[in-house]
Amino acid sequence: MPPFPRAAKDAVGDTTLRGNLRHATHTIRDKRAAAVAELPDWDRLRAAGAAIKDRTLRHLDHYLEQLEASVTAAGGIVHWAADAAEANRIVTDLVRETGEREVIKVKSMATQEIGLNEALEAAGIRANETDLAELIVQLGDDLPSHILVPAIHRNRGEIRDIFTEKMARWGRAAPEGLTDSPAELAEAARLHLREKFLRARVGISGANFMVAETGTLVVVESEGNGRMCLTLPETLISVVGIEKVIPSWQDLEVFLQTLPRSSTAERMNPYTSMWTGTTDGDGPRVFHLVLLDNGRTDTLADEVGRQALRCIRCSACLNVCPVYERAGGHAYGSPYPGPIGAILTPQLRGTASELDASLPYASSLCGACYEVCPVAIDIPEVLVHLRERVVQGGPVTVRGTRTRIRPAKGHAAERAALRAATWALDRPGALRAGQRLAGRARRLVPRRRLLGPGRAWTASRDVPAVPAEPFRDWWQRRTREAGGE
Amino acid sequence: MRVALFVTCVNDTLYPQTGRAVVTLLERLGVSVDFPSEQSCCGQPQFNTGYRYESEPLVRRYAKAFEGYDYIVAPSGSCAAMVRDNYPRIGRKAAAEGRGGELAELAASVVPRTLELTEFLVDVLGVTDVGAYYPHRVTYHPTCHGLRMLGLGERPRRLLSAVRGLELVELPGAQECCGFGGTFAVKNAAVSAAMGADKARNIETTGASAVCTVDNSCQMHIGGTLSRLGSRVRPVHIAEILANTEEVPFR
Numbered sequence: 001m002p003p004f005p006r007a008a009k010d011a012v013g014d015t016t017l018r019g020n021l022r023h024a025t026h027t028i029r030d031k032r033a034a035a036v037a038e039l040p041d042w043d044r045l046r047a048a049g050a051a052i053k054d055r056t057l058r059h060l061d062h063y064l065e066q067l068e069a070s071v072t073a074a075g076g077i078v079h080w081a082a083d084a085a086e087a088n089r090i091v092t093d094l095v096r097e098t099g100e101r102e103v104i105k106v107k108s109m110a111t112q113e114i115g116l117n118e119a120l121e122a123a124g125i126r127a128n129e130t131d132l133a134e135l136i137v138q139l140g141d142d143l144p145s146h147i148l149v150p151a152i153h154r155n156r157g158e159i160r161d162i163f164t165e166k167m168a169r170w171g172r173a174a175p176e177g178l179t180d181s182p183a184e185l186a187e188a189a190r191l192h193l194r195e196k197f198l199r200a201r202v203g204i205s206g207a208n209f210m211v212a213e214t215g216t217l218v219v220v221e222s223e224g225n226g227r228m229c230l231t232l233p234e235t236l237i238s239v240v241g242i243e244k245v246i247p248s249w250q251d252l253e254v255f256l257q258t259l260p261r262s263s264t265a266e267r268m269n270p271y272t273s274m275w276t277g278t279t280d281g282d283g284p285r286v287f288h289l290v291l292l293d294n295g296r297t298d299t300l301a302d303e304v305g306r307q308a309l310r311c312i313r314c315s316a317c318l319n320v321c322p323v324y325e326r327a328g329g330h331a332y333g334s335p336y337p338g339p340i341g342a343i344l345t346p347q348l349r350g351t352a353s354e355l356d357a358s359l360p361y362a363s364s365l366c367g368a369c370y371e372v373c374p375v376a377i378d379i380p381e382v383l384v385h386l387r388e389r390v391v392q393g394g395p396v397t398v399r400g401t402r403t404r405i406r407p408a409k410g411h412a413a414e415r416a417a418l419r420a421a422t423w424a425l426d427r428p429g430a431l432r433a434g435q436r437l438a439g440r441a442r443r444l445v446p447r448r449r450l451l452g453p454g455r456a457w458t459a460s461r462d463v464p465a466v467p468a469e470p471f472r473d474w475w476q477r478r479t480r481e482a483g484g485e
Numbered sequence: 486m487r488v489a490l491f492v493t494c495v496n497d498t499l500y501p502q503t504g505r506a507v508v509t510l511l512e513r514l515g516v517s518v519d520f521p522s523e524q525s526c527c528g529q530p531q532f533n534t535g536y537r538y539e540s541e542p543l544v545r546r547y548a549k550a551f552e553g554y555d556y557i558v559a560p561s562g563s564c565a566a567m568v569r570d571n572y573p574r575i576g577r578k579a580a581a582e583g584r585g586g587e588l589a590e591l592a593a594s595v596v597p598r599t600l601e602l603t604e605f606l607v608d609v610l611g612v613t614d615v616g617a618y619y620p621h622r623v624t625y626h627p628t629c630h631g632l633r634m635l636g637l638g639e640r641p642r643r644l645l646s647a648v649r650g651l652e653l654v655e656l657p658g659a660q661e662c663c664g665f666g667g668t669f670a671v672k673n674a675a676v677s678a679a680m681g682a683d684k685a686r687n688i689e690t691t692g693a694s695a696v697c698t699v700d701n702s703c704q705m706h707i708g709g710t711l712s713r714l715g716s717r718v719r720p721v722h723i724a725e726i727l728a729n730t731e732e733v734p735f736r
Contacts (some may be wrong), residue, residue: 004673005672005673005675005676008673009676012676013675090648260708322661322662323673323680326680327676361668361669361673363669364629364664364666364667364669365667365669366633366661366662367629367630367632367633367634368629368633368661368662370661381574384535384571387535388535388536389535390506391536392538414534414668415536418534418536419539421530421531422542424537425528425543425546426542426543426546428525435497438498448713456671457709460678460682461670461681461706461709461710461713462709462711463502464499466498466499467499467501471501471504471505472495472522473496474493475504475508475522476522
């Protein structure tokens with residue numbers, strides 16, 4: 001994957017993509033604002049959500065052990081996965097044991113994060129996505145570009161083409177003469193998926209929440225595919241990040257209000273599915289829970305960055321982000337795009353790659369993301385904190401061990417420039433000499449084509465004319481003329 | 486009441502007329518303003534790009550330059566927000582790294598005294614009608630740091646609404662970032678330019694002859710984009726509008 005600025009530049013030039021994104025994000029943005037405004041206690045719900053998550057994270061070991069005990073007592077089997085490879089191995093082995101070659105999936109970000117579909121495919125197992133947008137992405141050999149609306153970058157015409165060309169290869173073909181009307185597209189997906197739901201013997205899910213006191217897992221969704229995946233198969237395997245645990249059933253009360261309003265602008269999500277272990281004569285016979293770390297405890301060790309683990313994946317930050325709107329989700333090179341991705345990915349994966357080191361800079365620090373976040377993650381604060389890690393290096397925790405990383409490569413010129421700036425700015429005499437020099441040479445400064453680092457500026461913007469007299473000279477002259485110093 | 490002007494390095498170097506406007510305005514309102522010449526830059530470019538250590542000498546310089554003043558008034562939402570939001574962070578981190586509490590104390594001492602110009606006018610002086618005259622159609626872009634970090638709210642618009650002759654027109658998508666973002670404009674030039682172009686188009690649709698903000702760094706980006714697109718809309722800092730009266734035009 002190229003670093004963010006390069007990928008974003010390509011996306012900016014794609015007018016169809018920008019049009020699709022602009023339309024979709026602005027629609028959800030306005031609806032969310034209205035849905036949130038309906039609740040007089042929104043600020044308190046937001047503070048409560050942040051507090052519940054913070055308290056849970058502070059005692060994460062305790063709540064995870066409680067969760068394991070509750071799930072086991074309810075007849076489930078708990079597995080612990082330190083990283084993506086281990087999680088994939090566990091799930092692949094579990095599916096193999098059933099003898100099945102095909103599984104159905106409810107949309108899950110954790111399994112995208114670890115590349116589970118690819119791992120299953122390598123083991124000869126086909127994973128069928130059943131979320132409508134995920135299905136579009138999967139059939140199109142594409143990558144998701146939004147947390148909630150993975151196919152947000154596609155318009156109706158593109159979706160029709162994907163269905164017509166690809167559905168037959170994986171199951172029931174798209175109906176003849178399919179048009180791009182939403183109803184027809186939804187019906188085509190429904191027919192295609194219904195066959196898979198009724199045939200599948202293994203389901204794979206993620207979860208929005210895990211309740212420690214009861215061992216209950218919760219998925220919220222809008223299409224009903226989640227309920228199908230969670231109740232019809234004989235074996236259910238849920239892969240969930242460890243930060244999704246909450247202490248009690250009562251804590252759900254806060255999040256079941258803030259999540260749907262923040263994500264789909266609904267007062268309540270259409271389907272809230274909850275499952276607790278196994279029950280005779282109802283739902284899956286076997287239930288496995290794979291608890292995924294994959295960089296989360298390392299993130300937890302960072303005092304500033306850990307707030308990213310509060311995230312409930314509502315995607316409100318994506319929908320208000322002016323950078324996401326222009327760059328699109330793919331530029332972030334991760335299942336977690338947008339502002340939350342820009343702080344989560346470099347913490348889960350580290351900042352060693354050029355792409356991951358560029359993500360904390362994928363923001364103008366306008367703060368719109370922080371303003372809408374229902375769990376009050378101060379995303380700009382974490383962005384700047386991670387920028388510091390990139391350019392200055394510093395302490396990080398890698399696989400539980402505290403270590404110091406060196407500054408990322410490619411920042412030497414920038415560091416020199418900012419150090420020189422600090423040197424001059426810490427000496428008002430030098431600053432003034434520079435200003436006077438610029439003032440004298442002001443007619444020589446081209447307003448439309450600067451050289452060096454200024455070139456990127458003048459590609460689309462003129463530079464302001466340098467004034468003849470800086471403010472401090474005016475002040476001094478005025479004081480002198482007034483008979484002062 | 487001892488009031489100091491923190492003119493900011495951008496205004497000092499590129500927009501001195503904004504500093505002159507603040508002095509003119511405050512003196513007209515009966516406030517005597519001082520300009521401590523030891524001031525320079527708040528350190529935001531360094532800090533926001535990740536060079537926290539490089540911002541520390543400038544935090545120290547700021548605190549020392551403005552020692553003893555009751556209020557430090559800055560015609561920049563962004564620089565005032567840097568002081569109020571980030572100085573305490575910089576101080577705390579230095580202390581946590583075992584470098585003593587001196588920087589934290591210096592940083593804390595300036596936080597409650599640093600105000601953006603419109604905050605000073607409305608909250609401290611208690612005025613919204615400053616007696617200004619500006620016979621133009623003006624649209625207002627609330628810059629991000631003033632809007633979200635400082636929470637300036639309606640203060641700038643209330644001040645503008647009281648200006649005689651001024652017709653204030655709504656800016657579509659006003660709360661969206663213009664795309665400047667300091668070094669973001671250079672590091673992610675394509676996205677920044679796209680954001681700037683959208684902002685410029687929205688400004689054009691208002692039919693205003695001037696776009697007003699409380700931040701000249703954003704104006705540099707917005708004005709530079711408008712100028713490149715051949716627009717006739719002028720960027721103007723709120724201080725320059727408020728400094729202008731019918732009797733004494735501000736130039």
